[in-house]
Amino acid sequence: MQEGNWKRNLYILMVCQFFVMAAMTMIIPFLPLYLQDLGVTDPQAVSRWAGFIFGANFLSAFIFAPLWGRMADRHGRKLMLLRSGFGMAIVITLTGFAIGPWSLLFLRLLNGMISGFIPAAIALMSMSTPKKHVGYALGMLQAGAVAGGICGPLFGGIMADLMGFRMIFYVTGATILVAAFGVLFFVKENFEKKEEKVKTNxxxxxxxxxxxxxxxxxxxxxxxxxxxxxxxxxxxxxxxxxxxxxxxxxxxxxxxxxxxxxxxxxxxxxxxxxxxxxxxxxxxxxxxxxxxxxxxxxxxxxxxxxxxxxxxxxxxxxxxxxxxxxxxxxxxxxxxxxxxxxxxxxxxxxxxxxxxxxxxxxxxxxxxxxxxxxxxxxxxxxxxxxxxxxxxxxxxxxxxxxxxxxxxxx
Structure with missing residues (x-):
């Protein structure tokens, strides 16, 4: 990859990671309150459902992460960024239409299954950056993600007061969609597909x-x-x-x-x-x-x-x-x-x-x-x-x- 390409990818992915992390952290603090909007009124039931729903996202992400890693090696890391970006944009927007705790649980499981935008960005940058600059590039990506994590709850709190909880999911979906289009049009990857001599599981x-x-x-x-x-x-x-x-x-x-x-x-x-x-x-x-x-x-x-x-x-x-x-x-x-x-x-x-x-x-x-x-x-x-x-x-x-x-x- 040319000297300028990895730097351009880095700056674009930093901005995209900021948007994705800001979007994701907008909604996490308000899941228990959203459950109350969905009709779960007993405090103990809210706590139980919130725990299940918070953990569900990471459970399905834990199971599917190796599969997406295998797909990235075969078809490219940029494709995995696009899969995750567009997929999460759709699922999180649909979360705003949840009708009860079970549908919210299902959508969080689905979101974890297709998630992985930030890990895919890390993989793409680590592979497209000269080895002598990998530490710097990953540190910059970390800074972009952390900045999004700081701003997300603040933006989410303001929007929750102004527009209600459901609107947060629509804004979150739109924000991730913008990041996905940013990757589609501006991130470059020189991926050469290599046929595996031996198929493995x-x-x-x-x-x-x-x-x-x-x-x-x-x-x-x-x-x-x-x-x-x-x-x-x-x-x-x-x-x-x-x-x-x-x-x-x-x-x-x-x-x-x-x-x-x-x-x-x-x-x-x-x-x-x-x-x-x-x-x-x-x-x-x-x-x-x-x-x-x-x-x-x-x-x-x-x-x-x-x-x-x-x-x-x-x-x-x-x-x-x-x-x-x-x-x-x-x-x-x-x-x-x-x-x-x-x-x-x-x-x-x-x-x-x-x-x-x-x-x-x-x-x-x-x-x-x-x-x-x-x-x-x-x-x-x-x-x-x-x-x-x-x-x-x-x-x-x-x-x-x-x-x-x-x-x-x-």
């Missing part, structure tokens, strides 16, 4: 990919990161309520999430460039160690402002985690199976996103909110150990071999 693909050291460790690290950090988010507002006497708990809880997002968005491009210079494995190890150290004292804060400061620092560390993992996956994936490798990686991510809040709610129910931060810190320290013992040695060896080959050639 999903299990055989996973065995081959997982057998590439240290890929299974990276998948495990991805899963643990999602469990440890996402498991806290749904209950964070309760912790804020415990720390402040203010009546504006929703505002202060939103500020805690936003300040972490701003820090993440700001740090991602810088840490991406650092991973290109020093190695993604180095940034991953430092980022995990930093986030583990910053997570632990959050269990012992005595004021809201202490929590706010620590969440900001946490956001800085998070800016390097996911781009580093994705960059390492790009470098280690078996040739011709790059998108399938991302597909399995996304399955581990979705599984962690689904299990984290469930396990977090269960833990907080009998051990209290503060226990969540302690357990999360322990999980992150486990990740530090895994990366230090399983990933760093392999990557150092590969870098040494690459230097030797360059020396021989020169």
């Amino acid at each position: 999903t299990l055989q693909d996973f065995k081959k990919i997982a057998g590439t050291s240290p890929m299974l460790t990276l998948f495990t690290v991805f899963f643990i990161v999602q469990c440890a950090l996402i498991g806290i988010n749904p209950l964070l507002s309760l912790y804020v309520q415990e720390l402040t006497t203010s009546q504006n708990v929703a505002f202060y809880a939103g500020l805690v999430m936003s300040v972490m997002g701003f820090a993440n968005m700001s740090a991602s491009p810088f840490l991406g460039k650092l991973s290109d210079r020093k190695g993604a494995h180095f940034v991953l190890l430092i980022g995990l160690l930093f986030t583990a150290i910053i997570t632990l004292p959050q269990a012992f804060v005595q004021s809201y402002w202490q929590l706010l400061f620590l969440r900001f620092l946490l956001g800085l560390g998070l800016g390097g985690l996911l781009p580093s993992i994705n960059s390492l996956i790009r470098h280690l994936a078996p040739e011709g199976m790059e998108s399938r490798t991302y597909g399995f990686s996304n399955s581990f991510m979705y599984l962690g996103t689904m299990i984290g809040p469930i396990a977090g709610g269960w833990l907080a129910s009998f051990a209290g909110m503060r226990s969540l931060f302690i357990v999360s810190a322990i999980l992150l320290f486990v990740n530090v150990f895994l990366v230090k013992t399983r990933v760093i040695p392999v990557m150092n060896r590969k870098m040494a071999e690459s230097k030797r080959k360059k020396t021989v050639i020169s």
Whole structure:
């Protein structure tokens, strides 16, 4: 790919990811309220349905991610972006016409099945970007997605007050449709279809990919990161309520999430460039160690402002985690199976996103909110150990071999 093409793709996909993430996060905070509009009035029933409907999206995404990865390797990553973009635009628009909780559950399952816009964008950029710039490109994509995640709930709250909940789904669908057309007309991919000599199934693909050291460790690290950090988010507002006497708990809880997002968005491009210079494995190890150290004292804060400061620092560390993992996956994936490798990686991510809040709610129910931060810190320290013992040695060896080959050639 020409030098200018990958940069153009990067800037376009950054904007598209911003729109998609903003659109998706417009609706998530209001699903319980939408259920009330659909006739579910009992508070316990609303909580149960909200949990099922939130998890349904990630369950179907977890199941179908490897399939879309296989399709991307065979037919191109841009096609998967278009499939996801146009598919989600239709399904989310239809969600505005839901007539009850069962239809809403079905549509969320369907949305998870066809989702994957952001993972497909990551796969496309990682394959179309020169390897020496992959860290920077993925860091910039992360910044675009995080910025959308910050703005989405704000826009959604304003629209919910002005237009009602159903209108949010129509606006969300239209926004994703704009992003899909942006990909269709402006993103370029030089994809060369290669015929597979041996036809394989999903299990055989996973065995081959997982057998590439240290890929299974990276998948495990991805899963643990999602469990440890996402498991806290749904209950964070309760912790804020415990720390402040203010009546504006929703505002202060939103500020805690936003300040972490701003820090993440700001740090991602810088840490991406650092991973290109020093190695993604180095940034991953430092980022995990930093986030583990910053997570632990959050269990012992005595004021809201202490929590706010620590969440900001946490956001800085998070800016390097996911781009580093994705960059390492790009470098280690078996040739011709790059998108399938991302597909399995996304399955581990979705599984962690689904299990984290469930396990977090269960833990907080009998051990209290503060226990969540302690357990999360322990999980992150486990990740530090895994990366230090399983990933760093392999990557150092590969870098040494690459230097030797360059020396021989020169």
